[in-house]
Amino acid sequence: MRSWLFFLIxxxxxxxxxxxxxxxxxxxxxxxxxxxxxxxVLATAWNILGGYTGYVNFGSAAxxxxxxxxxxxxxxxxxxxxxxxxxxxxxxxxxxxxxxxYLTLRLRGAxxxxxxxxxxVVLQTLIVNWDYVGGSRGAYIIRPREIAVIGNYVQYLxxxxxxxxxxxxxxxxxxxxxxxxxxFASIRDDELAAEAAGVPTLKLxxxxxxxxxxxxxxxxxxxPYYIGYLEPASAFGLQYAVNSIAMPMIGxxxxxxxxxxxxxxLGTLQQWATVTISSAANLLLVGVLLVLFVIIAPKGILxxxxxxxxxxx
Amino acid sequence: MSxxxxxxxxxAGLLLGGFYAAVTVGISISFGILDIVNIAHPGxxxxxxxxxxxxxxxxxIDPIATGIIVLPAFYALGAVIYQVYYExxxxxxxxxxxxxxxxxxxxxxxxxxxILVFGVDYRYVKAPYIDQSINLGFVNxxxxxxxxxxxxxxxxxxxxxxxxxxxxxxxxxxxxQDQLALQLMAADPVRxxxxxxxxxxATCAMAGAFLIxxxxxxPSVGREYIGRVFAICVLGGLGSLPGTLIGAMLLGIxxxxxxxxxxxxxxxxxxxxxxxxTLAFRPSGILGR
Numbered sequence: 001m002r003s004w005l006f007f008l009i010x011x012x013x014x015x016x017x018x019x020x021x022x023x024x025x026x027x028x029x030x031x032x033x034x035x036x037x038x039x040x041v042l043a044t045a046w047n048i049l050g051g052y053t054g055y056v057n058f059g060s061a062a063x064x065x066x067x068x069x070x071x072x073x074x075x076x077x078x079x080x081x082x083x084x085x086x087x088x089x090x091x092x093x094x095x096x097x098x099x100x101x102y103l104t105l106r107l108r109g110a111x112x113x114x115x116x117x118x119x120x121v122v123l124q125t126l127i128v129n130w131d132y133v134g135g136s137r138g139a140y141i142i143r144p145r146e147i148a149v150i151g152n153y154v155q156y157l158x159x160x161x162x163x164x165x166x167x168x169x170x171x172x173x174x175x176x177x178x179x180x181x182x183x184f185a186s187i188r189d190d191e192l193a194a195e196a197a198g199v200p201t202l203k204l205x206x207x208x209x210x211x212x213x214x215x216x217x218x219x220x221x222x223x224p225y226y227i228g229y230l231e232p233a234s235a236f237g238l239q240y241a242v243n244s245i246a247m248p249m250i251g252x253x254x255x256x257x258x259x260x261x262x263x264x265x266l267g268t269l270q271q272w273a274t275v276t277i278s279s280a281a282n283l284l285l286v287g288v289l290l291v292l293f294v295i296i297a298p299k300g301i302l303x304x305x306x307x308x309x310x311x312x313x
Numbered sequence: 314m315s316x317x318x319x320x321x322x323x324x325a326g327l328l329l330g331g332f333y334a335a336v337t338v339g340i341s342i343s344f345g346i347l348d349i350v351n352i353a354h355p356g357x358x359x360x361x362x363x364x365x366x367x368x369x370x371x372x373x374i375d376p377i378a379t380g381i382i383v384l385p386a387f388y389a390l391g392a393v394i395y396q397v398y399y400e401x402x403x404x405x406x407x408x409x410x411x412x413x414x415x416x417x418x419x420x421x422x423x424x425x426x427x428i429l430v431f432g433v434d435y436r437y438v439k440a441p442y443i444d445q446s447i448n449l450g451f452v453n454x455x456x457x458x459x460x461x462x463x464x465x466x467x468x469x470x471x472x473x474x475x476x477x478x479x480x481x482x483x484x485x486x487x488x489x490q491d492q493l494a495l496q497l498m499a500a501d502p503v504r505x506x507x508x509x510x511x512x513x514x515a516t517c518a519m520a521g522a523f524l525i526x527x528x529x530x531x532p533s534v535g536r537e538y539i540g541r542v543f544a545i546c547v548l549g550g551l552g553s554l555p556g557t558l559i560g561a562m563l564l565g566i567x568x569x570x571x572x573x574x575x576x577x578x579x580x581x582x583x584x585x586x587x588x589x590x591t592l593a594f595r596p597s598g599i600l601g602r
């Protein structure tokens with residue numbers, strides 16, 4: 001399937017989702033749906049680095065928070081429309097991703113993972129000590145009640161996130177089928193062999209961190225407007241790091257469909273658990289599912305489906 | 314900068330460093346020697362803290378005594394975790410990525426379970442020595458720091474003796490270097506690794522007890538220690554206990570100076586910043602092998 005055709009189909013599916021949620025006549029679904037969509041973007045972004053090249057990033061929350069705090073910064077200095085903020089957040093987070101790549105990508109495997117964790121805490125400390133964006137007290141963002149054309153503001157945010165997730169999925173799929181994607185896969189399978197065969201591994205890894213970071217930052221940009229009050233502990237919350245790892249792992253890391261499946265399943269499950277049980281219980285659920293899946297089904301749901309198909313055929 | 318403030322900060326840093334050594338020694342064994350990236354380590358330390366808290370709150374037992382009593386339980390827990398890890402990842406030759414995700418999940422599960430059971434309130438223990446301190450001239454030695462530091466140094470010395478003088482200890486060092494050769498010497502590498510990993514988790518019982526003596530504990534405190542333990546472990550050179558001690562003292566001193574002269578809110582970034590710099594410029598650490 002051509003990429004533009006995929007993009008068109010994704011847009012049609014997106015429009016159908018949007019229409020379906022409108023028909024439910026309940027603002028809560030936009031509210032909950034926004035979170036699920038946000039996780040689709042985060043999981044897909046994580047998978048570009050983690051799934052395709054095999055480098056585990058524990059610092060997803062940091063990139064997300066960079067996006068969110070970019071919005072807060074501009075909200076205080078010079079308010080801009082959210083789509084512009086998304087682009088700026090993408091650039092800022094992308095640059096941070098590139099910088100982190102330069103510092104750490106010469107390290108293999110575990111060291112890279114630990115370094116990303118370290119970076120998240122360094123950034124959090126910087127934000128906590130930066131009074132202009134609220135410091136540890138946090139910052140209030142008063143969102144307008146209405147927006148032109150669409151009307152309801154939450155609906156507008158939902159639509160933005162829907163657009164972002166379509167873009168993220170398309171980008172992931174294009175990468176998967178391009179020379180870039182094969183390069184990534186060769187790094188994942190055997191970095192030394194790839195380098196010996198002339199794959200420019202460092203350059204490819206830098207592309208992956210930049211892209212992945214930029215998409216996570218973009219996912220974070222509308223967040224302050226969604227939540228209304230942003231403080232470092234919530235922006236850097238562990239749930240973003242855990243979810244963006246758990247979702248691709250549960251769905252399957254080798255294809256764009258994996259993070260999508262994982263995010264929709266886990267995201268919906270969590271929304272349901274938050275409402276019916278408690279928000280701490282839903283995090284426990286994610287942790288337990290992650291551990292179970294890596295032990296029992298290391299290739300995720302996609303892997304399970306594939307092995308069943310192979311048995312039949 | 315006055316001299317007595319400087320000396321007090323230095324001594325506070327050394328005492329803190331002694332405690333950090335106890336927190337890190339487990340990681341030095343599991344990550345440094347066995348190459349198992351156990352990022353759930355701080356989670357088990359917090360678990361140790363809460364056990365010490367319960368014993369102190371309900372039965373009035375001294376936290377350090379609790380730490381020693383539950384050592385076998387933590388040892389058993391470590392053995393079980395290693396067995397699961399071995400069966401599901403090492404034996405199948407799975408990529409380390411999934412092993413990492415496994416421990417990340419474990420960390421998360423312990424934290425959330427503790428939140429569900431105890432809530433997010435800070436907990437602390439009572440012991441006669443916690444409020445006291447020794448004054449030598451202008452130097453102030455709080456017992457709440459001094460006692461964990463001394464016992465931690467003792468623990469490190471015992472572990473170092475164990476690793477260098479006993480058969481099993483030497484086998485643990487050997488498994489890091491050449492697993493096949495060890496097998497040819499008729500020692501089972503899986504058994505040796507299980508013992509080593511179990512010891513690394515057992516140290517969490519002591520480290521947890523020290524932690525709750527030094528500061529009040531809530532479930533997410535563990536996260537701050539992820540950076541510290543790996544920073545110290547990498548700084549000191551992987552898998553070397555003397556290196557761990559030097560790294561821990563260094564980090565303790567740097568953190569203490571940052572807290573004294575710039576304010577405590579910058580302290581967490583110090584460890585991670587130091588870690589990033591070490592990883593970028595000298596990945597093999599100070600006493601790298």
